[in-house]
Amino acid sequence: MFQRKLLTIALAATVMLTGSAIAGGIKSYNFKPLEESANAADWDATAPWKVPKGFKQWVVSDETNLNIYDNGRDDWHDMNTVNETGPMKGRFMYRTHELRSPANQPEGGSVSVVDLQTGETRLLAQDPGYDALDGIRWTPWGTLLFAEEITGGRLLEIYLEDDLMTAKEVVDRPAVGRLAHEGIDLDSDGNVYVVDEHRGRTSGCSGVVPCGGGVYKFVPDAAGDLSAGSLYALKVNGADGVGQGEWVGPIDPMTARESGSAAGGQSYQRPEDLEVIGNTLYVAITEGPRDTKTDESGALVFTSELYEGRVIAINLNSMMVTDFVKPGVNVPKEIGKPGEAGHQTGFDSVDNLAEAPNGDLVMIEDNKPSDIWFASQVSNEFGASRYVSLFASLSDPGAEGTGIYFSPADRNILYVNIQHSANDDGDGTWAISREDRKENYAEDDDRENDGRKRDR
Template structure:
């Protein structure tokens, strides 16, 4: 059954995804790619590709992006740049002409970026145990703000505010729900100290009140829990670790104090680990049905381990149950990627 599903995915992925990567026998050199970036990708019939910007001040390592002000009629891209503190951390790109302007500098390894239901931008650093989560108001008019990674303060505290309540880690995937309940992963690989990157859940002390603006952000304070799969035995389950990467589990209390080192807690609390969790996205159909389901990619290690990565999906009951933390979380493997399907 699984093999048949993989064959169907390979056969129809261009129709499903709208594009296909070039085969490994085809190559585009740097000079050709710079001259015509559209040569790097072949899209399905009916789709077109164009370059959003080629401005020299654009970040050299742009990662995740958010459409602004909405998905239906965006005017800008708000982008994270995965470079160091002297380079732009967050920029806006005007879609009409490719104009690039810097919103924030002073950050390092910018990666996840999300548009919040209350009308701000949420941005995270993928930086070991010290990554910051930062919230930005009015991203079209907030310009050249400097962030201090040591203190967590910004040169414009009315528009750029650090959010230490969800803890500190290498932020990557973020699944943010309207109440302010947030699920996120630590991009960490397995090692002697931890079994890999864990997934966390933040429940705000005060859920979002439905009003717009950074003053109404529910990310000010709350409680952090970590995902531990395996419910067999005495609560929260004596079966945990390798062999229980999927199935039912428990949200284990981690902390309600700000600036917590969540990676250290993963080892202490025996949280379930994965190989470098990457981006996560909310299932819109489940959300429309009032339920929590998000899916994320765990990178794996192709070159050294031939560990080809995987996509997992996590459910957490209804939106009401997720906020009350009364559901039993479940993790399912949606798709693994052996070399024959890549």
């Protein structure tokens, strides 16, 4: 991870768990948390994000710059990264496009690149065999990792030409695991962390429940070379996937879902993204476990969610696994939708994660409306964040926000994608920043002297 300075966007309101509690807590240093989610009735295609006072938004690149899938098909911009190292650090943004089923998309999946300096946008990689491309990461050795979000999906690596806008070679990396990939991240030792975007606690594997929906660690035989190594699954000795964890394996990467579960790997309900911050691995679990009942035949039936998703934190030193953000614990539950009677803004179906420049966690929902939340790493004795607040919310009706990302080259700007927009050719990448950007930076020691204890 990159050397950080403090972007004083991140600290949030203390969250109470009744009514419209988001507005009732401590104001952050640099934004006042939103009181409620965006209402689609207030949608403005030129400014689809509801943001705090003092912030602005603009299009970085959309289908008017590059229309990959024509005839009314959305481009489904999904995840973002930039070239995080090298002499042109931060100049080029790389994006996956989550189009599904090659039978319906004869061009196949795509990866695009935007020159943030000139605005030039072009295809970087496309193949009829690519299906549901999702996660994407820049590696410390100057390549791109991207992956497919389908059962048995591949993780691939792009080697770039010197212009960083042209693919030299795309290489399959089966040793990292055949999984329904979404999140990808690396630690400082070059280990790769991935998840299996699968409802492991209800769908299972070939009638076996729970199975799949795990968290995995790939340890390469040689740093920077993903052609060979060992794949491990996260096992947790505790209820509901929290407690003392350990990496079990090595497992068979070609059957990672099944072999990981056979080794004792923990099954979660649809893990979608992960983020390494310091010595902690955060994982977005988009759905909660289901309640159960028996039908007339005595068969077990899964019913409603017990809670609507959460973020877990894995301490990579101690391997303790805790609930970091969970509705009803340190953030309100969402009730209904904006505009409906009895609506309460809250946390629902967390999807993508990002690291804020001061090390706090940013989260966006796979939900309508898609809300963006900030969670401070200041935690309580149970490992839950003490400060969670609502930063932005998407009003575009039917659309989903995804791909939240702060570039290490410009820590003032939060990038976020919109997919399946109600606006014609409206899928694209947006940027959100303060209107006055001069006050956004402070030195690291400001955080050290703010009188707060950070629990690690």
